[in-house]
Amino acid sequence: MVTSRRWEWSGFYYDGRTAARESVTLTLEGNRLRIRRTDGTTLLWPLSLVRQTQGGYSTEQVRLEFGDEPAEALLVNDPTFAAEIREASPVARRAVRRQWKTGPIVALSVAALVLVVALYVWGAPAGAVWAADRLPKSWEVSMGEGFLEHLQRSDRVCADADSVPELRTIVTRLTDAGPGEEYRFHVIVVRDSLINAFAAPGGFVFLFSGLVNAAKTPEELAGVLAHEIQHVTLRHSTRSLLREVPLRFALFSITGGGETTANTVASLGALTFRRGDETEADREGLRLLRAAQVDPSGMISFMRTLEAEFGDAPRFVRYLSSHPRTVDRIAELERMASEARYETRPLLDGASWERLRNLCEE
Amino acid sequence: MDPTTARLRYHGTGGSLFGLMFVNALLTIITLTIYSAWAKTKVRVYHWSHTELDGDRFAYHGTGGELFAGFIKAGVVLIILSFAFSALNSAIIGENASVGAQIATTVGFYVVFFLLVALAINSARRYRLRRTSWRGIRFSFHGDGTAFLSLMIRGTLLTIVTLGFYAPYFANQARAFFVEHAKFGSEPFMYDGKPGPLFREYVKAVLLTLPTLGLYWAWYAAFKNRHFWNHTAMRGARFQSTITGGALLGLHVTNLLLVLFTLGLGTPWAIARMHSFWCNNLSLVGTVDWATIQQRAGEAQAVGEGLADTLDVDVDFGM
Numbered sequence: 001m002v003t004s005r006r007w008e009w010s011g012f013y014y015d016g017r018t019a020a021r022e023s024v025t026l027t028l029e030g031n032r033l034r035i036r037r038t039d040g041t042t043l044l045w046p047l048s049l050v051r052q053t054q055g056g057y058s059t060e061q062v063r064l065e066f067g068d069e070p071a072e073a074l075l076v077n078d079p080t081f082a083a084e085i086r087e088a089s090p091v092a093r094r095a096v097r098r099q100w101k102t103g104p105i106v107a108l109s110v111a112a113l114v115l116v117v118a119l120y121v122w123g124a125p126a127g128a129v130w131a132a133d134r135l136p137k138s139w140e141v142s143m144g145e146g147f148l149e150h151l152q153r154s155d156r157v158c159a160d161a162d163s164v165p166e167l168r169t170i171v172t173r174l175t176d177a178g179p180g181e182e183y184r185f186h187v188i189v190v191r192d193s194l195i196n197a198f199a200a201p202g203g204f205v206f207l208f209s210g211l212v213n214a215a216k217t218p219e220e221l222a223g224v225l226a227h228e229i230q231h232v233t234l235r236h237s238t239r240s241l242l243r244e245v246p247l248r249f250a251l252f253s254i255t256g257g258g259e260t261t262a263n264t265v266a267s268l269g270a271l272t273f274r275r276g277d278e279t280e281a282d283r284e285g286l287r288l289l290r291a292a293q294v295d296p297s298g299m300i301s302f303m304r305t306l307e308a309e310f311g312d313a314p315r316f317v318r319y320l321s322s323h324p325r326t327v328d329r330i331a332e333l334e335r336m337a338s339e340a341r342y343e344t345r346p347l348l349d350g351a352s353w354e355r356l357r358n359l360c361e362e
Numbered sequence: 363m364d365p366t367t368a369r370l371r372y373h374g375t376g377g378s379l380f381g382l383m384f385v386n387a388l389l390t391i392i393t394l395t396i397y398s399a400w401a402k403t404k405v406r407v408y409h410w411s412h413t414e415l416d417g418d419r420f421a422y423h424g425t426g427g428e429l430f431a432g433f434i435k436a437g438v439v440l441i442i443l444s445f446a447f448s449a450l451n452s453a454i455i456g457e458n459a460s461v462g463a464q465i466a467t468t469v470g471f472y473v474v475f476f477l478l479v480a481l482a483i484n485s486a487r488r489y490r491l492r493r494t495s496w497r498g499i500r501f502s503f504h505g506d507g508t509a510f511l512s513l514m515i516r517g518t519l520l521t522i523v524t525l526g527f528y529a530p531y532f533a534n535q536a537r538a539f540f541v542e543h544a545k546f547g548s549e550p551f552m553y554d555g556k557p558g559p560l561f562r563e564y565v566k567a568v569l570l571t572l573p574t575l576g577l578y579w580a581w582y583a584a585f586k587n588r589h590f591w592n593h594t595a596m597r598g599a600r601f602q603s604t605i606t607g608g609a610l611l612g613l614h615v616t617n618l619l620l621v622l623f624t625l626g627l628g629t630p631w632a633i634a635r636m637h638s639f640w641c642n643n644l645s646l647v648g649t650v651d652w653a654t655i656q657q658r659a660g661e662a663q664a665v666g667e668g669l670a671d672t673l674d675v676d677v678d679f680g681m
Contacts, residue, residue: 012418014498019547020653021418021497053421054411059373061419063411070657073498075418105381113384250391 007088009081013037016070026076031091033064035074045074047095055082058099120246125274128242132235137183137202140238144186144202151190151206158209158360161187166356170222170347174229177292183232187225191360195309197224199231201238209360214305218347218356219298226285226292226299234284236277282329286336295344296337303330366649368416368599372641374408376631382408383630399433400426406490413641415496423500424493432489439478447471480514481507491544499657505543513539526568530560530586537590546596548656555593560586580614581607591644597655599648605640613639 013024013035025036033050035043045066055062055076062082065071082099085092151157161167171187183203193210200206205228207221215221231237273281289296307326348356386401403426410422451467484507491503517532534557541553567582584607591603617632 016498017657018653019497019499019655053423054407054419057378057408057412059375059378060411063419063421070498070500073421100378100381102375102377106377109381109384112388116388249394 007084009076009078009084011035011074011076011078011081013043014073014075016067016072024074026074028085028088028092031089033074043072047089047091050095052096056097056100057105058101060099062096062099064096124243124246125239128239128245131242132238135238135242140183140235141202143238143241144200144204147200147206148186148188148204151188156191157188158191159189161185161189164189164356164359166348166352167359169352170218170225173292173294173347174222174226174288178229178233178288185229185232189359195306197228199228199237201232201235201241203232205229205232212359213357213361214309215302215357216305217298217301218353219295220302220305221298221356222292222294222347223285223289223296223299223302226288226294227281230281230284230288231273231277234277234280236273236281240273240277278329279332282333283336286333290340290342293343293345294347296333300330300333300337303333366647367602368646369414370641370644370646371414372412372634372638373414374412374634374637376628376634379405379408379630379634380627396430397426399430402426403429409637410494413637415646418497421495422493423495424489428489436482443471443474443478476518477511477515480511484510487540496546497652499547499655501547502545502658503540503543504545505539510539527561527564530564531557533586534560534589541594545658546655548658549597552595553593554595555589560589563589577611578607580611583607584610595648596646597650599646599650602645602647603643604645605643609639609643 007028009026011024011026013022014020015022022038024038027034027036029044031047033045033047035045037043045064049066051065051071053063053065054060058079062076064074064076066074079099082096085096086098148157159167161171167187167189171185175185185203185205187205187207189207189209189212192208194208195211195214196208197211198206205225207224211224212221215224286296286299289299303326307330310326382404386397386404389397390401403422403424406424407422410420413420447467447470484505487505488503491501494501513535517528517535520528521532534555537555538553541551544551563582563585567578570578584605587605587610588603591601594601613636617635620628620632620635
């Protein structure tokens, strides 16, 4: 013989017509909830038609509604009600949600938060590497063109290597010696007194006129170009932009599609390379110089100019920054350059170099 | 019958609110903000179902879908408005515009914007109250948009002309408008607050701003809250607020520290503390025969709410 416990709970009933509160006794009768009122009459609510609107948290009353608006309502304070009625029948289990306590909610949220952060910190870079290797070349090129258009619109483009024979000479020496015809390189000189250069995806290398002017020899400029060309070839720029995708996405959501805000913040963060990327571009850049028979001491001496210009960042900045210490890079380059000596050919004669250096001077 | 005191209590916890807000933030990001209407609704449902008056919880019946439809309509209104003004700019003024004409159109834009915000505040209130219930009976709000608009225009202009000294009168009128047009079922709320005491406290706050480094405004805020609630009544029962300036200041300072030192992660706890504070300091004194209060049927559109949100107006007046 099966013995079953007779569940009984107390609650409050509201008829939806007045604000009167009535104490009632609840029992389960098959798949129906029996509500015994103070006047002795009973109401029967089929559980399949009952709507629960509150009571998912253990800090809430369980609220059950029945009928069209204005609906009748049942409020149950008994903290064991939800668990017990769910145990009583499968239909009740569908009608009444389980109650969550605060502790498990906090534990789950913290775990989810850690997961999201971990996914961003490790997942985004890994995903960027994966995606950068599979992205069609044409997409990379159009990403790079975006940078070019942006600079053209602000009227900051000074010259294109294609139209400057001296610069074209240096670029073709390097690209001809390069690892193949993967990218067609566009070297653009940007009118800006900063000593800076950056590589955009798809073969776009931007040299600031300040940098061209600060280089003492064509070999120094070739050293910078070799480094940037390798950033492109090794898809560092593409990865860097792809790494920003989750951040852009989040910013877009938070600012509600405030395009300008998202763009500003994202472009500030865009094109930052990781420490490993810089070291790799140095190493491969040096290899490119060797293949092109360009004197590697130019690359090293320009690095010294940079060190003198900017110095070394304080320790805590250095740790956070993506660039390895300049002195470390110089030491590493010197070590590699001394390992393999090779025959070099000059790049430009003195007059051509002077013309190139002062390309953007008014 | 002796007057009885019905207490308000808040049962929400920072922990469960944290879980709710975290999931909301995640879904809002993933859906590029579309989810925010549902997120907002979930938070409201949470707050109301954790707020108790005389042993029973409130309930919020709004849905994310309604709010989303409101966002969309508000967006359309704003787009039409900005198109109309840029068309006006180029058509009437043209290229050789005088500075005066440019200023006129800009001012015109902001005036229309201000009027829309005022309308949005009013209809947001209508939407929210109609979707709130207690003991199965819905609240409602019957404030007329144009009446509120004229109240806002007059109040704003007079406040500007009097260098701010009209502000307490304006606040009292706005409060009266909100309370007197609100109903619980068939039962209207009543407001009998006079502006005089509020004005005196306001002058005091202005005079004490420098000596107290502005901290006295916490006491003004507490006074205003007591003034508003202690003059709000419903069928012989009257609300009673026990908020003090010191307690209010203490709450804001500790909440600020709580949010700052947890890098924002403590925000849900700060919100829960704030709600507890408001509820613990509010009660309804008097005896009401709830059985005589009848349900009223009524519907409200979600458009006002969405507009207020898009225009970034805080429409929470703490009622």
